[in-house]
Amino acid sequence: LPEEFRQALPVMEQIETAGYEAYFVGGSVRDVLLGHPIHDVDIATSAFPAEIKEIFPRTVDVGIEHGTVLVLTEDSQYEITTFRTESTYQDFRRPDQVSFVRSLEEDLKRRDFTINAFAVQDDGNVIDLFEGLADLANKTLRAVGNPHERFHEDALRMMRGLRFVSQLGFSFEEETFEAILENHALLGKISVERIFIEFTKLLLGDYRKAAIEQFVATECYQYCPGFRDKGANLLTFAALPTPAFTSEAAAWAVLLDHLGLAVEEVSPFLRQWKVSNEFRRECRELVWGIKRRKENLFTAMDLYRLQEHALTVEEVLPYYDQAGQVGVTKEALDALPIHQLSELAVNGNDLLQATGRKPGPWLKEVLSYLEQAVVEKRSENDKTTLLRLAMAYTKE
Ligand code: ATP
Ligand code: MG
Incomplete structure (x- = not known):
């Protein structure tokens, strides 16, 4: 024992x-x-x-x-x-x-x-x-008893089976496979929250490739929100050589990118899966980062926006077709002059005092301008320097 x-x-x-x-x-x-x-x-x-x-x-x-x-x-x-x-x-x-x-x-x-x-x-x-x-x-997954009856009783078992394929590297026994194929539409009766839990475990498994292929072959994907016409995309995703994903959001972001979603489609898509707002936001940022990084190396402003997400993108991106150049590291991220607006050496009040102007939309614009100048190392993060820069900018 x-x-x-x-x-x-x-x-x-x-x-x-x-x-x-x-x-x-x-x-x-x-x-x-x-x-x-x-x-x-x-x-x-x-x-x-x-x-x-x-x-x-x-x-x-x-x-x-x-x-x-x-x-x-x-x-x-x-x-x-x-x-x-x-x-x-x-x-x-x-x-x-x-x-x-x-x-x-x-x-x-x-x-x-x-x-x-x-x-x-x-x-x-x-x-x-x-x-x-x-x-x-x-290494066989076999339903206990009559597989048709068992999946009919509780359709979630089909998704559990698929996630065990992914976690264990097992294959379905033939009758069990046939029964899933035959009953796959019953997944439509299961709450998306429960499907999400099993599918996310599937995404994180070591044997993701086989599991996604079975997810498509059994047609279970048809009854998952937003996947109905995405069988081919799912298979392209399955073929990625990325090692097991290290976070739920990273796995979902790479998947969503492979489903062909634009950045602004990510959040509405995930709304169908009833995930938290925070998870939707995280996935959107990661998809943004993935798309951006596919085009170019990250700029200082990209890093500033993405923070730790930049490292996640660097972790998954080499496994895409266009294997990139050496990208950012934790050191590059740490080396940013500032990591958030509150670290800027001037704030809104400083600007109001220095300019003597009334608050308005200009304030946010000037702060963004200073923020970018510091992130891109065009200016020291120092109060006097920044105020001088702000005065010059507002006079333009
Ligand atoms: P994990 O290691 O992820 O916890 P698990 O097999 O222990 O996997 P649980 O959800 O913890 O999964 O369930 C414990 C046990 O209860 C399962 O091993 C199985 O015997 C039984 N079980 C769970 N869900 C179902 C279900 N939907 N239908 C039939 N039996 C189930
Ligand atoms: Mg358990």
């Missing part, structure tokens, strides 16, 4: 002493078997939520309607979820009803892929009801 699991053993034992079953389940088991680092340890149990709360003095109801109770121990915390089945999916996205059950098998049967449906006992024994170990060895 890996360290993260061993730390949880006292919790498992307490559940078992009370007369219930407890197992490690979910993505952490898959990742341990693959030798990947794990993030969260999930525990499944035959005990009902109220019974878990009787066993442990310190718990938090984080998702009690799905059967999840957070158990706090001295040095850690664990999500403990009661075995459950999800019955009667009417609308292709969420179960109408969650039923708690005492059977591990029932719980594992409702999981999406065989490699996500293991249970590990406290002695390290792996329970593998669906030949997931063979699928792990063959």
Whole structure:
């Protein structure tokens, strides 16, 4: 057992002493078997939520309607979820009803892929009801049970499958692939926020190329906002040799540029994906930077506008066709004389005093003029010098 699991053993034992079953389940088991680092340890149990709360003095109801109770121990915390089945999916996205059950098998049967449906006992024994170990060895993503039914029940599973292709480098088993192709239109029933989360994980995976190709081949892309007629663009994007993207915004910006969006189209496009204003702004700046940098090396004013985004652009751009010259570095960015307007040695008040004029639009214009002069090193960032420059400018 890996360290993260061993730390949880006292919790498992307490559940078992009370007369219930407890197992490690979910993505952490898959990742341990693959030798990947794990993030969260999930525990499944035959005990009902109220019974878990009787066993442990310190718990938090984080998702009690799905059967999840957070158990706090001295040095850690664990999500403990009661075995459950999800019955009667009417609308292709969420179960109408969650039923708690005492059977591990029932719980594992409702999981999406065989490699996500293991249970590990406290002695390290792996329970593998669906030949997931063979699928792990063959790098195969296979739906648990009948794939048509499973994607029909919950269409998000198709996007989850695609992001596992990207994160793990696995391929779909044939029937699973066919079932996704056949049911891809059901993605239209899933909220864009949930699709965004899975698709963004897909964009950041090491095996992005294969995953985007499958995203296109299964036609799932047709039911993602704004992608309908962009199959060819997505494939061009897939072919980029860029190593795994290091941020969500960088990945999206390169994608959006490949979709052929103009800078001013970025924000409206992302609005359909219901992302935050901040994320939309960041992507727009990056797309601006990418387009600009494709034409020319960054000027001092470009760097001043983009700040850290300039480095992100330099990171992704060499992988475009027109591999650029050596671009800016962190040192070049740090070496800018100023990084924001507040660092300018004069402000609006100084200008009002020096000129004796009334406030107006001229003020902003003069400040921009001085700002640019300093950024481009045509003037020292020094009050006397700048005021002299401002007087000359306003007299023109
Ligand atoms: P990650 O490592 O990214 O957390 P994960 O497989 O653990 O991947 P989670 O969303 O944390 O993904 O879900 C935990 C487990 O719950 C999954 O491994 C799977 O067994 C099950 N699961 C999650 N979402 C679904 C779903 N939509 N349908 C069926 N089972 C699911
Ligand atoms: Mg998980």
